[in-house]
Amino acid sequence: MAGDQGEGRGVRETSSHPAPKPVARRAFFRTPYGATFSRKREKGFPPSPARGRRLGWGQVLPRLPLLLVAAVARNGVIGSAGGLAWRLASDLKRFKALTMGKPLVMGRKTYQSIGRLLPGRETIVVTRDRSFSPEGALVAHSLEAALALAAERAAAMGADAIVIAGGGQLYAQTIGRASRLAITEVALEPAGDTRFPPIDPEVWREVKRERGVRGPRDEADFAFVEYTKSTHG
Ligand SMILES: NC(=O)c1ccc[n+]([C@@H]2O[C@H](COP(=O)([O-])OP(=O)(O)OC[C@H]3O[C@@H](n4cnc5c(N)ncnc54)[C@H](OP(=O)(O)O)[C@@H]3O)[C@@H](O)[C@H]2O)c1
Numbered sequence: 111m112a113g114d115q116g117e118g119r120g121v122r123e124t125s126s127h128p129a130p131k132p133v134a135r136r137a138f139f140r141t142p143y144g145a146t147f148s149r150k151r152e153k154g155f156p157p158s159p160a161r162g163r164r165l166g167w168g169q170v171l172p173r174l175p176l177l178l179v180a181a182v183a184r185n186g187v188i189g190s191a192g193g194l195a196w197r198l199a200s201d202l203k204r205f206k207a208l209t210m211g212k213p214l215v216m217g218r219k220t221y222q223s224i225g226r227l228l229p230g231r232e233t234i235v236v237t238r239d240r241s242f243s244p245e246g247a248l249v250a251h252s253l254e255a256a257l258a259l260a261a262e263r264a265a266a267m268g269a270d271a272i273v274i275a276g277g278g279q280l281y282a283q284t285i286g287r288a289s290r291l292a293i294t295e296v297a298l299e300p301a302g303d304t305r306f307p308p309i310d311p312e313v314w315r316e317v318k319r320e321r322g323v324r325g326p327r328d329e330a331d332f333a334f335v336e337y338t339k340s341t342h343g
């Protein structure tokens with residue numbers, strides 16, 4: 111019946127059937143990553159237009175590209191003993207430029223090695239530890255939940271990508287579904303315990319390479335390289 115097709119999922123009020131009392135409302139989201147999740151309506155959620163685009167009930171979040179951002183040595187090393195294996199101020203500047211205004215998904219170890227929230231970005235920490243609740247960061251207990259949360263936050267922030275900010279475990283779990291890699295090639299071969307996964311030339315096409323200009327706070331030469339997934343990959 112056409113009259114039943116209106117708002118409120120076809121619930122029509124008549125004198126004998128008063129409209130049901132509103133119950134606690136939940137927002138339901140389907141995400142392009144296969145997860146469906148709901149959250150109780152609460153202050154600030156769904157985000158108000160002032161904080162970004164308002165999300166409607168049942169809105170399908172857009173599929174956003176995953177961008178992996180990493181600094182990688184010649185031998186694939188990205189970290190050592192829980193920290194970076196070099197000092198490269200130019201790379202930190204580039205990381206900031208690439209990630210500003212976007213949600214960052216990172217592993218708990220990377221979050222702890224950074225040790226703070228990065229301004230202008232939203233941090234989503236992935237951990238299996240249910241008691242881990244860093245102040246100001248969002249926490250997810252699986253990769254799927256982290257990507258769903260990141261998609262939601264990206265929509266609210268008006269971001270065009272979700273950034274995977276490391277470390278080794280997170281890069282390894284997401285490179286297969288990423289669409290772009292922003293790699294700083296570091297001209298060093300340090301000892302280290304954490305590596306970036308192999309960048310398969312059958313899958314990834316180098317689309318940009320820029321030789322870095324070494325500054326006084328850069329310990330090594332470097333190049334900024336971008337890859338996109340090749341069409342035949
Ligand atoms: N060069 C670079 O660009 C760069 C960038 C980022 C990081 N890094 C370096 O990389 C190193 C850290 O990397 P890492 O591989 O050791 O650790 P990581 O990826 O930062 O974090 C690993 C942790 O994330 C959580 N986790 C991972 N996958 C999960 C999943 N599917 N579900 C739930 N939780 C999950 C677990 O936390 P719980 O143990 O709490 O459960 C796990 O121990 C550091 O040395 C850091 O400095 C380098």
